[in-house]
Amino acid sequence: MHRYHKWSLPVVLIIATVLIVGCVERKQLENLGLITAAGFDMEKQNKIKGTVVIHKFDPIAQNMTKVIADIAHTSRGLRQKQNLESNQKLVTGQLRIAVYSKELAEKGIIQLVDTLNRDSTVGNMVYLTVADGSASSIMKIDLKTPTSINLGTYLYNLIKQNVDGEQIISPTLQEFNRNYNDTGKDPVLPILKIKKNDVIISGLALFNDDRMIDVLKPEKLFFLKILIDKYKAGTKEIGFNRGHFEKIILKSAFQKERHVYNKLYISFDNIQTNSRIKLIDMKNLRFRVDVKLNSRLLEATEPLDLGNPEAVKLIEKEINKAVKKDIVDLLNHFQKLEVDPVGFGNEYQAHYRGKIPTTEEWKQKYKHAKFDVVVENKIVQTGVID
The missing domain is CATH 3.30.300.210 (Nutrient germinant receptor protein C, domain 3)
Structure with missing residues (x-):
């Protein structure tokens, strides 16, 4: 006659549950397109161009990314159009960085930032940046790196290592919101620029409320x-x-x-x-x-x-x-x-x-x-x- 410990059944149930949940989660990920980077540009009057970098979950492939660009009046409208061009449902839970064109930043970005605030899947630690030129050109850049990596991760690490090294001021969504809503302080965001098929930080965008007013050159960031x-x-x-x-x-x-x-x-x-x-x-x-x-x-x-x-x-x-x-x-x-x-x-x-x-x-x-x-x-x- 076999003897069972009183805790054997609960352990078996827990293991079975983990295996089932793991299978379900993996199946769900394979059906999702994870947006890791998003860029926004002005497009004619009353329209914006949205470019997203999508990471597809595939444990076999080293890297599967896709870039989708569309034009609409709102960011929600952009998402609807972008979904029509993807065989996977697009989600923003893995968004790492948002890039706004200089032209758009000079007109004001609070409406687009507010969209991120209203999206419960977007975390407060997403980095906000300004492109020296168009955001789409940065989203579509072909990085000459030793190994192919996801652009969203690359840009996130570019900002993070310079924040950790105290070269720039942290530009998270949370910090932008705090400084924008604070009557006694204005936001600042790093500027991204393409240089020889790579992306660099070329300065700091100074904001008056949500409008970019000027550029602070790298040599002045220290002060x-x-x-x-x-x-x-x-x-x-x-x-x-x-x-x-x-x-x-x-x-x-x-x-x-x-x-x-x-x-x-x-x-x-x-x-x-x-x-x-x-x-x-x-x-x-x-x-x-x-x-x-x-x-x-x-x-x-x-x-x-x-x-x-x-x-x-x-x-x-x-x-x-x-x-x-x-x-x-x-x-x-x-x-x-x-x-x-x-x-x-x-x-x-x-x-x-x-x-x-x-x-x-x-x-x-x-x-x-x-x-x-x-x-x-x-x-x-x-x-x-x-």
Whole structure:
């Protein structure tokens, strides 16, 4: 007579259930077309062109993707047309990235973004980006990669590794929504550009509400990043007048004078950054911006006497002046554009008593704001510089 443990039957039932569910799930996936990337362009008047990259589930094939492009008045209309061109039902549960053309971004993208918000299958961590040109050209690019991969995954990883490396500001759907709905801060999104059959990040799109106003070049991203986030991995190189460092440049009788650069360039990275914005004059709208950096000197185009503490202090002083100038110029540029990606409006509202000002009211005040910028950089490591 066989003896069974009292838990044998439940275990058998659980295993059977898992096997059945697994078979059903696999069968369902094989009938679905997973949209991993979506691009949107203006197409004539009152119409948009939607281009999607679809990943087909097939455990045997290495990679099965399809690109479908259609024209309609709404994103829902696009989906209906795209389904007519697919032998699988299209779903957005695996959407990784949305790309909006520059032309469309300049007119406003909130209606299309709102479609993502209303889709319960789309997660908040989807990346939003702007194309330098048409979005469809990026969706249809033939990537020259060692192994064929899904474009949606490739673009997602392009953004993610630069967010993780603190080169750009995270552009998730959740963050765009928060900054768009916040009267005291404006959204920013990375710009994608095609370069030699590849896609690169060419800058940052500055938004006033949901409309793209201007482009922030890559060399300026560092300064915006240190104002917005705690920064631990950013690298920056700055050019200086060589004459300011004449006293600390090491000279050797065996070394000929260098003429490669007409400036002295120094490269450094951040070990730790802490920025603070404080409203110091409510009536005249004056802000104090404190930026503290602990940095590591990585490279210089001239041999410097880093064993001398006074030399290190001189370098710190020159970096302080250069960083301060770039931050002040950047803030003045934002004012002229009437964009506030830093969030000075939030600091103003935190001290405001009474009804919170509207976005329009804040923009009018923001035009006349003053900024006192204080930069304190401390070089904590010098490494080896030849």
